[in-house]
Amino acid sequence: MSYRLELNEATVTFGATDVVQRVSLQLREGDIGCLLGPSGCGKTTLLRAIAGFEPLRQGRIALHGKVVCDTQRMIAPERRRVGMVFQDFALFPHLTVAGNIGFGLRGWTAAEKQSRIADLLTLVGLSDSAGKHPHQLSGGQQQRIALARAMAPRPEILLLDEPFSALDPELRGQLASEVRSLLKQDGITAILVTHDQTEAFAMADQIGVMSQGKLHQWDSGYNLYHHPATTFVADFVGRGALFAIQVADRNSIDTPFGRLSGKLPDGIETGTALQLLIRPDDIHLTTKEGSISARISERLFQGAEYLYTLQLASGHHFQCLAPSHQQHTPGDTVSLKLDIQDLVLFSNDGRAL
Numbered sequence: 001m002s003y004r005l006e007l008n009e010a011t012v013t014f015g016a017t018d019v020v021q022r023v024s025l026q027l028r029e030g031d032i033g034c035l036l037g038p039s040g041c042g043k044t045t046l047l048r049a050i051a052g053f054e055p056l057r058q059g060r061i062a063l064h065g066k067v068v069c070d071t072q073r074m075i076a077p078e079r080r081r082v083g084m085v086f087q088d089f090a091l092f093p094h095l096t097v098a099g100n101i102g103f104g105l106r107g108w109t110a111a112e113k114q115s116r117i118a119d120l121l122t123l124v125g126l127s128d129s130a131g132k133h134p135h136q137l138s139g140g141q142q143q144r145i146a147l148a149r150a151m152a153p154r155p156e157i158l159l160l161d162e163p164f165s166a167l168d169p170e171l172r173g174q175l176a177s178e179v180r181s182l183l184k185q186d187g188i189t190a191i192l193v194t195h196d197q198t199e200a201f202a203m204a205d206q207i208g209v210m211s212q213g214k215l216h217q218w219d220s221g222y223n224l225y226h227h228p229a230t231t232f233v234a235d236f237v238g239r240g241a242l243f244a245i246q247v248a249d250r251n252s253i254d255t256p257f258g259r260l261s262g263k264l265p266d267g268i269e270t271g272t273a274l275q276l277l278i279r280p281d282d283i284h285l286t287t288k289e290g291s292i293s294a295r296i297s298e299r300l301f302q303g304a305e306y307l308y309t310l311q312l313a314s315g316h317h318f319q320c321l322a323p324s325h326q327q328h329t330p331g332d333t334v335s336l337k338l339d340i341q342d343l344v345l346f347s348n349d350g351r352a353l
């Protein structure tokens, strides 16, 4: 199968440091990918390598089945037909909105240009702003124009580097899902860089979680949350807590919550030390006297729910969500019920079993 974008063992080096280490991933035509990770993990460097601004020390990058970079060759950015949208969207202030969108349409006839600009203005919902200048638009509107400008020449792939980070948080969430539907309507393949997981979930079909130059997992948001490949992903995505546990027998484990049963992978010996992931939605507070109790140490109002931080008598901390009409106060002792569909277990080197 030919992918729109394919990276094999891509490694980018600055000085003596591999800032991107042997990253492999594939993106199908029309899909939206996302690189997610903490500051300095190599997301922007990887995006710049895809665009053609950084060479590879090892590995290769192919666009539409054609190698654009490996250790022997490096095709220039302008010949890769890559569109880019940056954080500081940098529209040309002296050009109108239509002029900005049409800027990259070199070699198009006037009629083709006019029709593409009109289609994109309709797509981004700004048809009545064609003659305005950027300073007459809001931040969100300017970012939509920057997106339309990058989409206009129908790039092989659109790269978006933290495109919403200059906007206020409310507008950011709204724009992320809006931009996703715009890209989908135009059938554009894209990669977004962000450190905000809500944005990643709202926009992407495939998300890559990076840490210190390594890609830990390239997967759907659902799988990152429910089947994280490493303890780093488990910790970075969602609000999971990891607990040291021991295998009791073929179907159960001993945990700080007591003995839990569930399916264990074949061939694991009794007594093996592992780590168990517990998500806030695995735990329910109950008014019934239960076998597990914990003390509430913090609570955070989130509208429909409270996010509680709880502590077991053993000292272990974890979090849970509960409807906000059932109020508990820090210092209260509450009973818990665990509702775990699958045991998510990791070996002590941090890899999922």
Ligand code: ATP
Binding pocket: 014, 015, 019, 037, 038, 039, 040, 041, 042, 043, 044, 045, 046, 195
């Ligand atoms: P952020 O979210 O803060 O933008 P990032 O994940 O995009 O971070 P990069 O900008 O790719 O991270 O940087 C990865 C590492 O490479 C960092 O340690 C950074 O200091 C280093 N780095 C980036 N560009 C250069 C460069 N041109 N020369 C040397 N080191 C660099």
